[in-house]
Amino acid sequence: xxSAVSLQKVSRHFGAVRAMDEVDLEVAPxxxxxxxxxxxxxxxxxxxxIAGFEQPTSGHIEIFGETAExxxxxxxxxxxxxxxxxxxxxxxxxxxxxxxLMIRKIPKIERLKQAGAALEMVxxxxxxxxxxxxxxxxxxxxxxxxxxxxxxxxxxxxxxxLGALDLKLRESMQEELKLLQRTxxxxxxxxxxxxxxxxxxxxxxxxxxxxxxxxxxxxxxxYKRPQSRxxxxxxxxxxxxTPEFVYWIMGExxxxxxxxxxxxxxxxxxxxxxxxxxxxxxxxxxxxxxLLIDLNGTRLHAAVPSTExxxxxxxxxxxxxxxxxxxxxxxxx
Amino acid sequence: xxxETAILPGRQGAFGRLSDLFWRRPKLLIxxxxxPAGLWLCIVYLGSLxxxxxxxxFHIDDFSGLIVHQxxxxxxxxxxxxxxxxxxxxxxxxxxVVTLASAIVAFPIxxxxxxxxxxxxxxxxxxxxxxxxxxxxxxxxxxxxxILAKEGILNWVFAELHxxxxxxxxxxxxxxxxxxxxxxxxxxxLVFLYIWLPYMILxxxxxxxxxxxxxxxxxADLGAxxxxxxxxxxxxxxxxxxxxxxxxxxxxxxxDFIIPQIVGNGRLFIGQVVYTxxxxxxxxxxxxxxxxxxxxxxxxxxxxxxxxxxxxxx
Numbered sequence: 001x002x003s004a005v006s007l008q009k010v011s012r013h014f015g016a017v018r019a020m021d022e023v024d025l026e027v028a029p030x031x032x033x034x035x036x037x038x039x040x041x042x043x044x045x046x047x048x049x050i051a052g053f054e055q056p057t058s059g060h061i062e063i064f065g066e067t068a069e070x071x072x073x074x075x076x077x078x079x080x081x082x083x084x085x086x087x088x089x090x091x092x093x094x095x096x097x098x099x100x101l102m103i104r105k106i107p108k109i110e111r112l113k114q115a116g117a118a119l120e121m122v123x124x125x126x127x128x129x130x131x132x133x134x135x136x137x138x139x140x141x142x143x144x145x146x147x148x149x150x151x152x153x154x155x156x157x158x159x160x161x162l163g164a165l166d167l168k169l170r171e172s173m174q175e176e177l178k179l180l181q182r183t184x185x186x187x188x189x190x191x192x193x194x195x196x197x198x199x200x201x202x203x204x205x206x207x208x209x210x211x212x213x214x215x216x217x218x219x220x221x222x223y224k225r226p227q228s229r230x231x232x233x234x235x236x237x238x239x240x241x242t243p244e245f246v247y248w249i250m251g252e253x254x255x256x257x258x259x260x261x262x263x264x265x266x267x268x269x270x271x272x273x274x275x276x277x278x279x280x281x282x283x284x285x286x287x288x289x290x291l292l293i294d295l296n297g298t299r300l301h302a303a304v305p306s307t308e309x310x311x312x313x314x315x316x317x318x319x320x321x322x323x324x325x326x327x328x329x330x331x332x333x
Numbered sequence: 334x335x336x337e338t339a340i341l342p343g344r345q346g347a348f349g350r351l352s353d354l355f356w357r358r359p360k361l362l363i364x365x366x367x368x369p370a371g372l373w374l375c376i377v378y379l380g381s382l383x384x385x386x387x388x389x390x391f392h393i394d395d396f397s398g399l400i401v402h403q404x405x406x407x408x409x410x411x412x413x414x415x416x417x418x419x420x421x422x423x424x425x426x427x428x429x430v431v432t433l434a435s436a437i438v439a440f441p442i443x444x445x446x447x448x449x450x451x452x453x454x455x456x457x458x459x460x461x462x463x464x465x466x467x468x469x470x471x472x473x474x475x476x477x478x479x480i481l482a483k484e485g486i487l488n489w490v491f492a493e494l495h496x497x498x499x500x501x502x503x504x505x506x507x508x509x510x511x512x513x514x515x516x517x518x519x520x521x522x523l524v525f526l527y528i529w530l531p532y533m534i535l536x537x538x539x540x541x542x543x544x545x546x547x548x549x550x551x552x553a554d555l556g557a558x559x560x561x562x563x564x565x566x567x568x569x570x571x572x573x574x575x576x577x578x579x580x581x582x583x584x585x586x587x588x589d590f591i592i593p594q595i596v597g598n599g600r601l602f603i604g605q606v607v608y609t610x611x612x613x614x615x616x617x618x619x620x621x622x623x624x625x626x627x628x629x630x631x632x633x634x635x636x637x638x639x640x641x642x643x644x645x646x647x
Contacts, residue, residue: 053550073553086551090569099565100555151556 002065004029004155004187005050010059012045019045021211022059027155027204029064032181033189034198037208038234043191046208047157050189051080064154079148080157084164085140087132093143094119094128100151118146121180138169145177149184156181158190162197174201195235199223207231224259228330232257239263239300246326255329262325263302265291268316275319282313295319389621400617408618412626417606421626424603427518428586431525432579435533438526439578440571443537448546458538462531470528474595477524481514481596488513511598521597525586532581540574541567569642576635576643583634587627603627 007025011018020042027033035043048054049061052073061068063078079100087096094115095102101111119125122142132140141161148156161177162170178201181188192198198205199219207214207222207230215227226232233240238257246256268276277295288303289310302319304310311317343349355362391400392407411417446458465473479485491500504510504517511517544567552562590604603623611620638644 051550051554053553072558073550074556074558078554080551080554082547082551084545084547086545086547088548088551088566099552099557102565103556103561147555 001029003027003062004031004064005189006062007046007049008060008062010046010049010056010061012042012049012054013057018211020049020056023211023213025206025213025216027187027189029187030185031187032178032201032203033187034202034205035189035191035208036193036195036198036205036235038193041208042211043193043208044159045211047080047159047189047191050155051078051157052076077151077153078155078157079151079153080159081141081144081148081161083160085132085144087140087143087147089132091132092128093124093130093132093135096132096143097128097147097150099147104151115146115150118150119143121149122146122176137164138173141165141173145180149180149186152184153186155187155189158188160191160193162194163192170197177201199235207235209234225327226257226329229255229257232327232329237301241326242298245298246328250323250326250328252328257327257329258300258321258325260290260301260303261288262321263300264320265293265302265304265311266318266320267311268318273318276316277319279311279313279315279317282310291317293317293319385621385624388617389625391618393616393618398615408622411619412622417623420601420603420606420623423600424587424627425630427522427525427602428583431522431529431586432533432582434522434526435530435582436537436575436579439530439533439537440575443534443574444541444567444571446534446538447541447544462534465527466531471591473528474524474592477520477527478515478596481520481523483513483515485515515596516598518598518600521593524592524596525582525589528592529582529585532585533575533578536574536577536581537571538574540571540577544570572643576638580631580635584627584631587630 003026005025005027007023009022009024010020011022012020023042023046025046035046037043045054049056050063050068052068052071052075056069063076068076088099091099094112097118098111098115101114106114116125116128119128122145124139124142124146127135127139127143132143135143141164145161158177162173165173174197177188177190190201199222202219204216204218205222206216209230215222215231217225222231222235226235226238229240232238238259241256241258243253243255247253250256275295277293277300280292280294280299282292283290284306285303287306289306291302291304291310293300293302300319343353389408390404390406391402392405393399394401412421442462446455446462450458480487482488488497488500491497500514503519504513509518509522511520514520514523548566548570549562552566553559557565588604590602590608593600593602594605603626607620607623610616610623
């Protein structure tokens, strides 16, 4: 089966800056694909290459099997939801949504009908006559979404689509976006720096850093089996264990990751073991309490259910974890 | 020094008390800032305009040449006499053509500056656009007279290119043609265009600068080729800038009395008529009535622009 989007050794350099360096990527049709990474990691450049706003310095891009290099954005059946929505301020909502239809010279009655349907789909029926300036951030974002799906693109790109929304709205939009993607069956590629968002929404995630793809996999693979220190650290706030520490426990000199929730914390009685440390700080996060524990100079995060009684800051505690909770990564480098 | 108290003592002296007062009553500050400009605008500017308007409702006694201080519309009726109406139409058409041409010439320059020039190159742009404003207006107009004259450089270029017949053919066109470029409306038009161009380029550049780049990206993304993007996105959003520029070019052309006197075929423009009527002829009421014409035309123009939605994007 042909990929929806395929990047083969794609690089994009801006002068000496390698925004993207030999990136390989395959996105399957109908997939909900996330590109995750910190700012400056190359994920947005990757999106702009697929949309056609940038041209690769080298490498090859295919969209549904067709070569995309040199094809301007207006000839790509790929639409983008911009981070700041990029609504046309001189048009009202329905004109904004009908814009791509107007460009395709669809008769006015038909395009108003289709634009109205797209607005209904994002639950903004009846807002057609408003100006973008009169809408809230969340509503603007829905208009941008309606505008980019009204043409029924083959691929929909979303650039930090939920970045500007508050937490509550973000959570409900996450579910709505997923639902929308299932209904439309369009390939969604979205860029985010929020690992929670990427893990909860995407079928597969590509983790970017320094212009390179660090790892591609399902959210579970990325979370449970990070392949590098960067991925372990960036996704899921795992403890990254140094080769020395791992050698001390496992007898093997490699980097490893250990998830905070895999650590059991027991108040140290009189009998201190080699796994006894001190609680440095304690933060209440609702369902869990997050502890920072100093263990002979190594600092570890542990997440303890808040239903259990948690020792106070400064208390001596003994840590316990199953050996297979330690996930081995790259060797010492 | 470490601060010991949570609330600092008030600053001493008149300025200290004044700062506190302005902080507590911001409206007072606004009033103070508005006062000089407001007085200037109301008394000096609007006052003289009002006096002008008043003058235009008087008329001159044909026999004695004295101003009769009595309300009448007779002076305005005089504007519709063929020789006066001619002047008005000529001036308005010239102003409209100059404005249209400035907009067409200025847009690409303003767009280029707003979208592509950065840092040092932008400074070069501002310098290049405003440099002509550094030298005297009269010097520039006389320079153009020399350029356009029969012995001037433009004629020489045409001759060197062996296309003098083309220039002659253009100059034989009735109304806009003439003896030479410097004695024709084409010449007047060129000089107007040159002199007012900076006033069109700068507002357009500022307007295009305010159009977010991602709107053009979005238009392209949604399938609009460059021309459609220009028509549906860039042009409507830059329109307030074009209108702002056209207010300059249009009203400056309507009121100018020097350019047509130096470069042109001797037929009069509104400014020249006002100049002679209030000077040599001593007919202040008619001069005033002529002055009201550009004001009314500008009012109508702005009202029309507003109706057409030119300011919707503001």
